[in-house]
Amino acid sequence: MSRQDCRILSARFGRPDGHRLAVYQAAGGYQALRLVLAGMKPDEVIEVVKESGLRGRGGAGFPTGAKWSFVPKTADQVYFFVNADESEPGTFKDRYLLDYDPHQTIEGTIISAFAVRANLAFIYVRGEFGWLVDRVQRAVDEAYAAGFLGRNILGSGYDLEMIVHKGAGAYICGEETGLINSVTGTKGQPSIKPPFPAVSGFLGKPTIVNNVETVAAVPWIMLNGAAAYRGFGTEKSPGTKLWSVSGPVRRQGVYEVPLGLPFREFFRDDLGGMRDGEELKACIVGGSSVPVLTAEEILSCTLDYESLQQAGTMLGSGGMIIIPQSADMVELLKVLMHFYWDESCGQCTPCREGTGWLHRVTSKLLKGEAVAEDLALLERICDGMAGLTICPLADAAVMPVRSFLKRFRGEFAARIHETAAAGSPTRWARGE
């Protein structure tokens, strides 16, 4: 099968005026919605999505149909949220989906909201994507004008309102409960689960949060069927995935490939390998929060949930960061720790304090002021954070630390200051 045949989500990327309703409709857009509203029941839509094996593309890879089926059938009010907060370092695919083809996501959202019986949907776009908020809003306006949104959509009796909500600069609002809380007009701090949002979310009502890429796949699945979707990918990772690739490769960008593609092939054929004079050293395959792999490890992986898990990392958001030989791993880790420290919402002590410590100790290493105990200290800080917090941001900070230390220990050890002149780690970290 040629690569061209795999363009389910990205078929209209780069097409002139691809963001316009007329262009989308000329390419078969909103046919899936017609099909669904003309004769399917919400549960039938859920069944098809379950059969397709579609897994959430926001990071956790949770099966989408199963998530939808957790919404209690007796609920009087259900909300649907599309997560376009896209703030995971290395990730820029949702931006492409909404920039080039906003109607695909809007159609997917309408069908998804119908499946869970929601009458109000939010598309939560990160605030930094100012131009994109306007673009999505225009597309939503077009969809209203064409009768795809609002009351009695296409005469089916189904009503759906859609609000484009603009974030205001907080990574943590990408976490689903943080996202929901943000729209209630409070700080976007995560809530403890359970209860899961599918049971009690926005304003205490059942709420489904899905990533842009997840809902964008829904129209194609409804039109072509679950079996056709399973025609791509592997048994446990069906379908296609968008990879956002950054770093010194020949061709950075967003690529849609079937899950299960060998990294080696993708790297060589699509990315064109490394730029002249650079050599592959490591790869963070699923956004900054997943464990780093060495070149050797990633070169033997296939790009799917199982293989990456076996290799000790995760598919995550598909934000693939390519790291060259010339990069300083200590410096990269420090850059990442600054991020998590900056973005911790501060309500859990292990995360608020732990991210600060990780940032301080990595800064110290970078400055050549660290002593031998500091590497063990980093590990101890991680032990005091992992699995002990309200949301997984603390784990997201721990995973890079542990994996960088494990795989590139030599580079860290080389930064240790031989003499004790820099003082004990504890004294230093207290700022004395």
Next chain:
Amino acid sequence: MEKPVIATDLELTDRSRQRIAALCARYPTRQSALMPCLWVIQDEHGWVPAAAVPYLVDALGVSEARVHELLTFYTMFRTEKPAKYVLQVCRNISCHLLGAREVIAHLEKRLGIRLGETTPDGRFALAGVECLGACGHGPVLQLGKHFYEQLTPARVDAILESLRRDVVPRADTDRLFEEDR
């Protein structure tokens, strides 16, 4: 006892007032419209003046603390009048790998200020920010609603030179909008 005057009235165009009323009607509760209402005010003023707080308390039925909570939690809301051009440069991992440090050093040199500072004439501010979702197009800087991508020192010079003449150069994220103008 007479109610103490907390702040002078918020200046707001009728259009903004209508937008706020519409948001209150559209969101499921008035309180849930707080964030977009703050955006309406910031879009008009370029920042959120103190007088916005009692205004929103009144219009949305939220507590004063709630408004302050949002203003301090979200980094994009500004409670002080910002510089005319706030240049926000990403310094996260992908941009870092693609030369963000050199770009930042160049900006600092050209503007004569460090990250986090504003030029004495109040025209330029320079800020380091976290990943902007433009990782494959880095190094990147955000100015208002738009991104300038794949920056090099030469491109930085061209952007600054244009801004000094108060001409905002066409951004990379502008590219698909030409026909909508």
